[in-house]
Amino acid sequence: KAAARVMESVTKYIENVLRLKVNRGKSKIGRPTEIQYLGFTFYYQFQEKKYKIKVPKKSLDKVMKKVRKLTSRKWGVSNSYKAQKIAEVVRGWINYFKIGSILTATRRLDTVIRYRFRMCIWKHWKNPKTRYKNLVKLGVSKKNAKSAAGFHGYARVCRTETICYAMSNARLKKFGLLSAEEYFCQTRC
16 A cells, blocks of 8 residues: 555656656556566565566567577578677677676577577588588597588587587687677676
8 A cells, every 4th residue: 555655646746747647557566576677677685685687588588589580590691690690689688688687698598599500500511521521620520520410400410519519619709609698797897
């Protein structure tokens, strides 16, 4: 009841004194953990005895969907262009949500980006001979390169140890792929 009275008095002040319109459909009373404000949700951290900001699942799913669209194997652009577009999306998302606790979300985002980017590279290599030759160039043994080059499923082969070794995180970074976790740590410092 007290919260309802405060909300009513604040609404009157905003409408009568400041002459602004209050959207009563969006205004509500609730606990911090139950509401979402400007795309942020809140959680209570017991050790520090205070509320902290976090990214809602809906926002993380939205950026994941954008990443999946940008790393579509059907999109016939160069992988460097894809890396550039992914970097734009990731930077924008992190710059908005960086005031929250998003380290775990950035790690999850990195995992998805790297996995999908490996599939794009694998698709660009097209036939098994090219795949075998490129894997050997990247330091994979001939035996492992031969078995990996014969795989038909993109999703399955790009999770194998051979492909993850050949297209390591460091190599993907040199290629121009932005690491969400590293960018977040840079912006926070």
